[in-house]
Amino acid sequence: MTLVKASPASWALPSGPELPRVAPVAFCDDRETLTAIATQLLPRVRNLIRYLIHGDQDVDDVAQEALLAVLRGLPTFRQEGSLESWADRIVARVTFTWLRRRKPQRQFSLDVEDASADDCTLPDEYLRRRRLVALLDQLPHEQRYALVLHHVVGLSVEEIALDTAAKLETVRTRLRLGKRRLRELAEPLSTEGGLAHE
């Protein structure tokens, strides 16, 4: 079992150590192994959280909570899928809980220009993602959450409905409205090559 793939373009970290082929429950008390798992998962966790929440300010706080939930849940990981996919669901749930309990949405001034101006020294794919989240930041968070879970994480409508305690039709509506709004927002950028259309 190879639990962790080395990240080829990791910004902050070198390739992580290959984890031992052991049952997860066996390494739940091993600090070194937990550190390796957390280190490997962190970039993906932060990326998913940033897809889900508005602005950059709270990403690391939510990432701490989510990563802690993942590590504490390791004994329940049944290895039926990849560790990453399993962790994604946990991260999404923690983020959803955080979104529900926090105060009314703050408005940030991040826009597409800000993102590109700030990050102009980074790779193009990074900029593309930043432009996308700048657009997502303009959506209601229910629509955003549904869109990200469906199109980024790859959950089905049924799975999203289950996770968010919403009706199937509600999730479908959120997806439809969110996609339409996103397309409208992306329209001006697509002429500049900012975002591709479906």
Place this chain on the structure above:
Amino acid sequence: MSNSEQSRRPRTFPGLDADLGPARPLSRADTEWLVEQVVGHVREPETMPQRRRLSLRTLSLAAIVVVSSAAAATVVHQRIQRNDAVAARVVAAPPRQTNKPTHGHAVHERAIDSSENVDVAIEIDRSVEVAPSSQTPATREVPPPVTSASSAVSATRGYAIVDELSAANDLRRQAEWQAAEAAYRSIAAHYPGAAEAAVAQLAAAELRLEHLGDAAGALRLYQSVPRSSALGVEALFGVSRAYRALGNADAEAAALRSLLDAFPTSLQADGARARLKQLSADSTHP
């Protein structure tokens, strides 16, 4: 993710992975700190990791603002001090100079008033220095108010640079790229040698590269910033990005290597290494 999931994803959505974005990059030190906090609390179900009061980005921005403000204040303060010293020396000279200096350096004839700039004060300083102390007093009287006037002038000029930079920043925020670029270049031209000039020059280069489609012009500006200056690393990284925009991979790689040689532990070093690796891979597998 399965194939069906892949096909479900619209082209608008990039994948979810551990690569860069959309979360902002986290430094290695901050990554280690965060992981340590989390791992340290796995065995403590009742407690949550202690959150930082301020986010890392907020702290970074605060640090930049503080350092920038301090630098600007230092520059202004140094100018004021220098011209206070100049004026003090002028005032310390004999109050009435009845003879011309013997070395052929005439004391500047213009009286200083608040409308003249700091260069006038410097001219007077030079004139006083060349006048031998044993000389009989010069013919012209140096007006006593010179100290306060020159200080005010220099302070005004120092504040003017800051104001001009601020105005240029405002233009940039308003996406007035052309006007902002012109404003930055004007600052660099009017205050050569000032700390703010290099900052303005880099900002102008950035606008040319990112918003005005003038990579060649940006390259010239980046290259004109001295590498030995505090902004040398920024300039070198800018050079590499300009070459990238121009499609000159060899020159880009050379610039990145120069950056790594000169500033191996800079904030840009990791990005430079990653880009060099990418360039190397591209050249191996075109």
